[in-house]
Amino acid sequence: MGKTQSMNFVKEVSQVLGGEGVNLCMQCGTCTASCPSAHIWEYTPSEIIAMVRAEMRDEVLSSSSMWCCLSCYSCTVRCPRDVEPTNLFHALESLAVKHGYKPKNTSTPVMYKNFVKSIKKNGRVSEFQMMMGYYMSTNPFAALGMISVAWNLLSHGRMPLSAKKIKGKKDLDKIIKKLNEVRGAQ
Amino acid sequence: MKSYTYFPGCSSEATAVGLDISTRAIAEVLGMELKELEDWNCCGSTPYGSLDETESIVIAARNLALAEKTGLDLVTPCSSCFVTLNKARIHMMEKPQLKEKVNAALSAANLEYKGTVKVRLLIEALMSDITTKQISGKVKKPLKGLKVAPYTGCQEVRPRFGFDHPENPVALDDIVTAVGADVVPYPSKCKCCGGSAVIAEEGLTLELMYRLLDDAAKNGAECIVTPCPLCQMNLDAYQGKVNAKYNTKFNLPVLFVTQLIGVAVGLKADQLGLKKNIVSPNKVLAKYL
Ligand code: SF4
Ligand code: SF4
Numbered sequence: 428m429g430k431t432q433s434m435n436f437v438k439e440v441s442q443v444l445g446g447e448g449v450n451l452c453m454q455c456g457t458c459t460a461s462c463p464s465a466h467i468w469e470y471t472p473s474e475i476i477a478m479v480r481a482e483m484r485d486e487v488l489s490s491s492s493m494w495c496c497l498s499c500y501s502c503t504v505r506c507p508r509d510v511e512p513t514n515l516f517h518a519l520e521s522l523a524v525k526h527g528y529k530p531k532n533t534s535t536p537v538m539y540k541n542f543v544k545s546i547k548k549n550g551r552v553s554e555f556q557m558m559m560g561y562y563m564s565t566n567p568f569a570a571l572g573m574i575s576v577a578w579n580l581l582s583h584g585r586m587p588l589s590a591k592k593i594k595g596k597k598d599l600d601k602i603i604k605k606l607n608e609v610r611g612a613q
Numbered sequence: 614m615k616s617y618t619y620f621p622g623c624s625s626e627a628t629a630v631g632l633d634i635s636t637r638a639i640a641e642v643l644g645m646e647l648k649e650l651e652d653w654n655c656c657g658s659t660p661y662g663s664l665d666e667t668e669s670i671v672i673a674a675r676n677l678a679l680a681e682k683t684g685l686d687l688v689t690p691c692s693s694c695f696v697t698l699n700k701a702r703i704h705m706m707e708k709p710q711l712k713e714k715v716n717a718a719l720s721a722a723n724l725e726y727k728g729t730v731k732v733r734l735l736i737e738a739l740m741s742d743i744t745t746k747q748i749s750g751k752v753k754k755p756l757k758g759l760k761v762a763p764y765t766g767c768q769e770v771r772p773r774f775g776f777d778h779p780e781n782p783v784a785l786d787d788i789v790t791a792v793g794a795d796v797v798p799y800p801s802k803c804k805c806c807g808g809s810a811v812i813a814e815e816g817l818t819l820e821l822m823y824r825l826l827d828d829a830a831k832n833g834a835e836c837i838v839t840p841c842p843l844c845q846m847n848l849d850a851y852q853g854k855v856n857a858k859y860n861t862k863f864n865l866p867v868l869f870v871t872q873l874i875g876v877a878v879g880l881k882a883d884q885l886g887l888k889k890n891i892v893s894p895n896k897v898l899a900k901y902l
Contacts, residue, residue, distance in 0.1 A: 444670075444704065444711075467814070495810075497807060497810050500779075504771050504772060517659070521665055524663075533813065535813040535814070539660035542658070550654040579850045580850055583889045583890070586628065587626065595652050595654070595722070599672065602718045602719055604721065606667065606668060606718035607668075
């Protein structure tokens, strides 16, 4: 871990969209106590925030912790310091992706990537294609365990196999391309 | 007749098709004109923002810019679309530089986001514009005796976008009461079902769903009612898996609130997409259909 890089981690986080509140945390633990998934986090919600503040860049970004956030926003409405922990955890996820970290013990990043891939392909999400992409890139055999659920949805007309493409797909491509040009120039 | 721009969301074309069908059907009866947003794209939802927040705001902003042209409020029945579109709107309102960047990107498709469009949740529009009084007035088949667990979920009320209490919401209870049904006590009413984590973290989400189903059953509910497409999908399509894992025999139909209203105002099963429900609601609704 490069020292100059690690010493700026809190600042780096506070400059990412959603990470602005990191310095406000007073470690009261309300977020952890409110979190429905805290028991599966590698480090609990308040711990991971403390680790950011302690400049533990590598440990934080390689952790599966924030990927366990369900976006239920319970912590956000209860946090007495308006840290907005939900947005903060998403900011940590986006930093981890940006810097190429691949957290162990969670396949959520792969699921998210397939979700976004589906949007970029058609402009809308095809739940079926997203799931297929996810199982193909994680564990195709795990898809077997999904047969009952998939059949439930298919047989009730709730899982179309083909995807709908929006008319403005080219516009969407242009918009994303332009954003990346603007960002690159800055 | 009040008019809105309607944003169905991607799930309305697949797992939550019953929500879309029943929303359109009751809107007609209740005097809401829903004009579908022309060529809308996915709002981006949580996954896009987790990978690249700025890019996710740009794709949400395409929808906002398109909606702004209509001059009407944007209404969506999907809690995730509601939060995502509102988050994008608020980020741009609070950070003028970001808005500038987004508009530079949108200009590639000759679009501009000014910041005037309101993003609203269907259930909020029902409560504020239609009101429970008018809903009651349209009821043809009061759902007398039907015991309902009102399940609001997370993103309908959290984070705070000014509608209902984030930890003890009451709008859904009021609607259930307005159509003549009985609300059972439901302490889990806005606890999380696990959302899309059901794919990558199935064990965790089955545990959360077990608690939600157990709470409803213990309180004597005959069905669960929710406004949220993800909550409905999880509790309905995975109920069998919960039963297998926890050795339980839950058989609780999970209705969209729009389906419940639809039955009460005299619409038929086909008009409300009730055959799309996996845990069949036929038995509990037989008296009213
Ligand atoms: S609730 Fe807020 S202040 Fe308390 S530990 Fe969590 S983030 Fe920090
Ligand atoms: S939003 Fe995420 S971190 Fe916060 S309580 Fe919910 S699951 Fe936990």
